[in-house]
Amino acid sequence: DTAVSQTPKYLVTQMGNDKSIKCEQNLGHDTMYWYKQDSKKFLKIMFSYNNKELIINETVPNRFSPKSPDKAHLNLHINSLELGDSAVYFCASSPVGLTREKLFFGSGTQLSVL
Amino acid sequence: TQLLEQSPQFLSIQEGENLTVYCNSSSVFSSLQWYRQEPGEGPVLLVTVVTGGEVKKLKRLTFQFGDARKDSSLHITAAQPGDTGLYLCAGGDNYGQNFVFGPGTRLSVLP
Numbered sequence: 120d121t122a123v124s125q126t127p128k129y130l131v132t133q134m135g136n137d138k139s140i141k142c143e144q145n146l147g148h149d150t151m152y153w154y155k156q157d158s159k160k161f162l163k164i165m166f167s168y169n170n171k172e173l174i175i176n177e178t179v180p181n182r183f184s185p186k187s188p189d190k191a192h193l194n195l196h197i198n199s200l201e202l203g204d205s206a207v208y209f210c211a212s213s214p215v216g217l218t219r220e221k222l223f224f225g226s227g228t229q230l231s232v233l
Numbered sequence: 234t235q236l237l238e239q240s241p242q243f244l245s246i247q248e249g250e251n252l253t254v255y256c257n258s259s260s261v262f263s264s265l266q267w268y269r270q271e272p273g274e275g276p277v278l279l280v281t282v283v284t285g286g287e288v289k290k291l292k293r294l295t296f297q298f299g300d301a302r303k304d305s306s307l308h309i310t311a312a313q314p315g316d317t318g319l320y321l322c323a324g325g326d327n328y329g330q331n332f333v334f335g336p337g338t339r340l341s342v343l344p
Contacts, residue, residue: 224275
């Protein structure tokens with residue numbers, strides 16, 4: 120069974136569209152994250168949720184809205200997509216909460232905005 | 234803001250060679266982690282080092298945390314094509330704040 124699964128794997132869309140990425144973890148972890156990896160492979164945190172509560176919200180445009188219906192799910196909705204949003208988005212979970220040790224990553228969603 | 238630098242940025246070697254990659258900062262970290270990321274996949278945690286001067290071994294991989302907890306190295310002995318990937322270091326302070334990833338070293342091991 121996949122520990123952290125996210126869908127879709129690939130997402131190609133036009134500028135201005137709204138899209139969502141879903142993430143689920145079956146590890147029983149309390150904390151989940153969204154990371155963005157740019158074309159230079161630099162990983163940067165976007166959001167962190169602990170037991171459905173928003174803990175970290177980096178300087179991300181408010182077009183990005185995370186939603187956590189329960190502690191096993193953390194979805195990412197993006198409004199009015201822009202060219203600069205093209206990147207690989209990773210969902211992750213952690214058993215150790217705020218120290219962010221032992222991150223378990225999904226396989227990523229490659230978003231291409233045309 | 235804590236920053237991590239990694240060197241070299243790219244490394245291409247022949248199978249069987251040894252190599253060392255580095256992770257450096259001017260800041261002190263409570264712990265440092267090393268991840269390996271293969272194309273089309275997410276990073277996978279290899280090791281966490283916590284104590285200054287600590288050395289951990291994972292088969293042919295040897296990880297060392299600097300005495301001052303500002304740097305770390307990863308040494309691979311007799312590299313194999315399966316070691317190919319992006320090696321990322323990451324760390325934060327005692328309260329999990331300022332947790333950052335380095336930019337990575339892209340390793341290619343040629344058969």
